[in-house]
Amino acid sequence: MPLLPECSDAQTAASLGPQLLERMQESLSLLRSSPGWHGGLPVGVLDRCWRSLRLTSLDDLPAELPPDASGEAPELVRYRDCLERGLSRWRAELVCREEFGDEPWRWALRRYWTALDETRGRWTLASYLALRHRYRERFGSGPADRCCPVLILARPGSGDSHQLGWLPVRHRAIGHTCPH
16 A cells, blocks of 8 residues: 655654654544544644644545545456556557546546646545554554654645654653743
8 A cells, every 4th residue: 555655653753753743642642542443533634835733533544635546446456457457558558548438538537647746646545545554553552552643744845754753652742841
């Protein structure tokens, strides 16, 4: 499953900084106390440009940050299926043009290539599904070992990919140590 590049726990904490780490504490507490896996578990979305953190649930993440699903158009799924069955690229394209028509085939390709240009290596349906799978994997070992995913958004126009960070539930924000 395609997954976004991951950064270490320390890099994730550093990306968030003290104030945003403090905001994450409620989500970490919810994750720690959860009796089992479910889609309502928390996910952080960090916008580095604005130094803002949105907290959402795994199930609500696609509404907050819609993944690009242009690569999952029926025309392109059929094309990949034809290639997997051993057809040449030329023959696979002919099959798709016959099955879907020339205009729908061209539109599917155009949407796909436009999305690649605009969101190269970014947030896709496959990366969302991979995140769900990875989150469930990391959830299973026990409350003390759980981690909350933080999707760190790439800066627009940078050509970078979004990154996936993990914040362990055992992480504590550094509070003020000076007496009042």
